[in-house]
Amino acid sequence: MDESPLRCLLIARQGPEDREERIQDHLLELAELARSCGFEVQSRRVLKRPQIAPKTFYGSGQLEALADEASRHGVRHLICDDELTGSQVNAIEKLTGLICLDRTGLILSIFEQRAQTREAKAQVELARCEYELPRLKGAWTHLERQGGGVGLRGGPGETQIEVDRRMVRTRISQLKRELGHLEQVRKTQRDGRPKGLPRVALVGYTNAGKTSLLKALTGEGEPRDLLFATLDTTTRKAWLGQDFNPETEEGSLEAKPTYKHCLVADTVGFIRKLPHQLVAAFRSTLGEVRTADALLVVADAAHPDLEDHLKVVGATLREIGCEPEGVEAQPRLLVLNQVDRLHRPQKLDLTKRHPGAVQSCATEGLGVEEIRTWLRELIPGPAKPRELEAWELPEATSAS
Ligand SMILES: Nc1nc2c(ncn2[C@@H]2O[C@H](COP(=O)(O)OP(=O)(O)OP(=O)(O)O)[C@@H](O)[C@H]2O)c(=O)[nH]1
Ligand SMILES: [Mg+2]
Incomplete structure (x- = not known):
């Protein structure tokens, strides 16, 4: 058996209340995180456990079976979707002889690699x-x-x-x-930016296509098929005229928009159970989102967990101080991206579920004109009264 130090086993607990399908989805996302961190996933396991074992979380029997499997396949890392205490991690490592990482530890490692x-x-x-x-x-x-x-x-x-x-x-x-x-320093930079240009922030679940949209709007940005490819906020100037081609810099302006340009900030993506330590630590970076004149909330419309992703985004936005309504509310546009991966009936269903959203394909430039029109008409200015969607409301805090 060839030994790879970066091969890993992924596990998640299924409690009596959890649907197995949901836990499998969480494991799939954990696999994406592991891949983004440089691991090769050997296998994924849902461990059915009505009760948490206080010492080892998963119980020694199931962990010993995993340790056997790991040694047969040359696996050295065990990655757990559940949040573990330090002493549980220690007990698991001792019992299995594997290096144990929990979800938060894994996300932190990715951030460390990217910073x-x-x-x-x-x-x-x-x-x-x-x-x-x-x-x-x-x-x-x-x-x-x-x-x-x-x-x-x-x-x-x-x-x-x-x-x-x-x-x-x-x-x-x-x-x-x-x-x-x-x-x-960041605040001084913000104050020193061209006066009067409205500022728009791209926010959303990781890997939804925020950087691709930055590129479509401004001609700059390097999209990558990795979770948390973007960590640092990048701000670029976007032309709001119609039919603008960022390659040739040719474009025409219809009517007379108040602003021909705006500044677009690309930001770090959100994820289910984004470690609260990271949200707190990224307070200043996320200040770009809080102080923006408008938000473009980007989601991967072709992802099977779209609605869950939106709930996580809604909850995280509230956590960083962006409320969907009230005097402080910023105008928001939901951008359902990657619709090129959907069939027509799916797109129609999306239109029904999210009537106020723009459907886009950032890589082809589809929907970008609609976004420009929205930006031209709405910013800067207060949020227009609109019916909030379920994911924006406080009850939707299923960020778990
Ligand atoms: N098919 C398709 N792929 C897209 C679209 N938009 C983005 N992608 C792909 O999705 C992947 C992620 O795109 P990014 O723009 O880097 O996503 P992001 O939201 O900035 O991701 P993070 O910075 O990692 O949070 C890349 O491989 C893109 O090429 C789209 O509209 N259609
Ligand atoms: Mg990005």
Whole structure:
């Protein structure tokens, strides 16, 4: 058996209330996350467990069977869809001899791989520190790599774990200070951008096509078939005239729009159970969304879990302070992207379910003109009264 250090097994618990189909969908998404992190998925397993085993979460019998399977296939990693405590991860690792990652740990690893800018790196490290703090089990090697004068042993009687906790807390304060400073820089940049140009943010579930839409609207952007390809907010200028071809820069303006251009910001995607540490750490980046004059909410219309994705987006938007109604509400347009992957009856069904949405294919430029028209007519300005969709309402908080 050829041994690959990055081969993994994926597991998720099915409780008495859970439909197996739903758990399978969650495992499929976990497989996408694992792939985006560089893993090769050996197999996926739904573990039926009416009750959580407090020590190992999944129970030792099922875990031992998994350990056997893992050793037969040269698998070294076990990735769990459920959120585990630090001591459960330790117990699972001890029992199976595998390296165990939970969903949050996996998402953090992807963010760590993708972070490019100083701000993104600091945001991800802050989230990592917050995540690890309650999970510390020994030496905090991660911080030793930072250098930086932290980590000296304190007074007599301070145990290793206490030293580690103190080191992490010190690092958290350093990072928060650094991020506070970078947030100021970002605000100054925002204030210094061309005055009067409306700002629009692309938001939505990861891999929906936000960057592709940025490209369709502005001619710039590098879409990739990976979860969380985009971490840093990119802002580009879009022409709002009709029939504009970003390749040739030729276009015509019909009527006289108030604005010929707007600024479009591409942002980090959302996902079910987006670690709250990351949402908190990305506060400043997500400030671009909160302060935008309008939101283009992009969704992959061909995804079987479209409606669940929308609920997650609605809940995450509220979590970062974007309410769908009220004086502060921003105009929102739902963009149902990737409709080229749907048949006509499916598109008609979508029209019925989401009558106010634009159906688009960002890669072909379909629907982009409709988006431009909406932008020309609506921004900047208050949100027009409209009937809210179910996914925007607070009851839809099934972000789990
Ligand atoms: N068929 C089809 N594919 C599309 C469409 N829009 C985007 N894609 C593909 O979907 C994948 C993801 O596109 P991105 O634009 O990178 O998606 P994103 O929302 O920016 O993703 P993250 O930044 O990772 O959250 C890429 O492979 C795109 O080529 C579309 O309208 N139709
Ligand atoms: Mg992107």
